[in-house]
Amino acid sequence: MTNATAMLTALGDPTRQAIFERLTDGPLAVGQLADVLPISRPAVSQHLKVLKEVGLVTDRQEGTRRLYSVDPDGLAELRAHLDGFWARSLAAFQQHASRESQNDQNN
Amino acid sequence: MTNATAMLTALGDPTRQAIFERLTDGPLAVGQLADVLPISRPAVSQHLKVLKEVGLVTDRQEGTRRLYSVDPDGLAELRAHLDGFWARSLAAFQQHASRESQNDQNN
DNA sequence: GCTTACCGTAAGCTACGACTTACCGAAGGG
DNA sequence: CCCTTCGGTAAGTCGTAGCTTACGGTAAGC
Numbered sequence: 566m567t568n569a570t571a572m573l574t575a576l577g578d579p580t581r582q583a584i585f586e587r588l589t590d591g592p593l594a595v596g597q598l599a600d601v602l603p604i605s606r607p608a609v610s611q612h613l614k615v616l617k618e619v620g621l622v623t624d625r626q627e628g629t630r631r632l633y634s635v636d637p638d639g640l641a642e643l644r645a646h647l648d649g650f651w652a653r654s655l656a657a658f659q660q661h662a663s664r665e666s667q668n669d670q671n672n
Numbered sequence: 673m674t675n676a677t678a679m680l681t682a683l684g685d686p687t688r689q690a691i692f693e694r695l696t697d698g699p700l701a702v703g704q705l706a707d708v709l710p711i712s713r714p715a716v717s718q719h720l721k722v723l724k725e726v727g728l729v730t731d732r733q734e735g736t737r738r739l740y741s742v743d744p745d746g747l748a749e750l751r752a753h754l755d756g757f758w759a760r761s762l763a764a765f766q767q768h769a770s771r772e773s774q775n776d777q778n779n
Numbered sequence: 780g781c782t783t784a785c786c787g788t789a790a791g792c793t794a795c796g797a798c799t800t801a802c803c804g805a806a807g808g809g
Numbered sequence: 810c811c812c813t814t815c816g817g818t819a820a821g822t823c824g825t826a827g828c829t830t831a832c833g834g835t836a837a838g839c
Contacts, residue, residue: 570689577684578797582677589757591764595816608798610817629806629815635761644754650696651751654742657698685827702786715828717787736785736836 568620569646572639575619580604581612585635588622592634675727676753679746682726687711688719692742695729699741 566574576582584598595613599606613633616622620639624631673681683689691705702720706713720740723729727746731738 566686570686573680573683573689574686576680579673579677579681580797582680586757589760589764596814604797605799606816607800607818611797614817626806629813631816634765635757637761637765640754640758640761644751644758647747647751647754650693650742651747653696654744654747657696658741658744687827703784711827712829713786714788714830718827721787733836736783738786 567646569643571619572621572643573646575615575621576643578612580608581616584609584612585616585621588633588635592632594627594630594632596630598633674753676750678726679728679750680753682722682728683750685719687715688723691716691719692723692728695740695742699739701734701737701739703737705740 576585580602583602587593587598587601595606595609598613599609602609613622613624617624617633620636620642622633622639623636624633626632683692687709690709694700694705694708702713702716705720706716709716720729720731724731724740727743727749729740729746730743731740733739
């Protein structure tokens with residue numbers, strides 16, 4: 566399992582999607598996320614741990630609070646992986662289309 | 673839940689990731705996927721159903737077999753959503769950086 | 780028309796993942 | 810120094826997602 570696939574698995578949970586999407590608007594503390602989301606603060610911590618392990622977010626201490634931000638490098642890696650999907654599927658589609666036109670010529 | 677987030681949730685399962693990745697190399701029948709993957713054929717069918725519901729794959733009848741392909745439009749939609757994440761996180765990062773330099777001037 | 784290949788769906792089981800509450804540690808403020 | 814705020818971790822519960830086997834249904838081949 567590559568890192569990008571691990572990122573996709575991490576973002577598979579809707580709650581983690583919501584957390585990550587909030588963080589794209591700027592850094593947030595754990596409590597701030599818990600105030601907005603319909604889950605408890607420990608639950609938010611657990612989700613943030615998963616997102617951090619796959620490299621999608623970063624955390625830094627800010628006094629007594631802990632601010633989480635999206636990791637641009639991680640997000641870039643995920644986008645690159647999706648771009649790979651895109652390139653290959655496009656190539657496969659064009660190959661299929663060319664085979665189709667080949668068949669049309671034969672008919 | 674937007675369609676793009678539903679796609680992310682669908683791709684959250686590693687088996688579905690494997691299925692989708694295989695399909696990026698070209699259309700495949702259900703049995704062909706089941707031969708390669710370490711799960712039974714009905715399990716593959718169930719995964720394909722999920723991927724189809726969110727618009728990530730398409731199916732067409734080919735005689736007695738059923739060929740599944742990646743849906744370029746669906747993949748494009750997912751990429752666009754990721755690009756939104758990227759744009760917003762970049763803007764937030766730059767805003768944070770500008771605030772930092774502001775603070776540096778004040779110190 | 781019978782058989783074979785191929786596939787979707789139903790029913791049921793099991794494991795895991797997403798919560799909760801409870802507890803503890805670290806950092807600041809009075 | 811307390812005390813309060815803030816957050817990570819442990820333990821335990823519960824729902825559900827993913828898998829299997831079993832069955833039925835359609836298209837092609839002889």
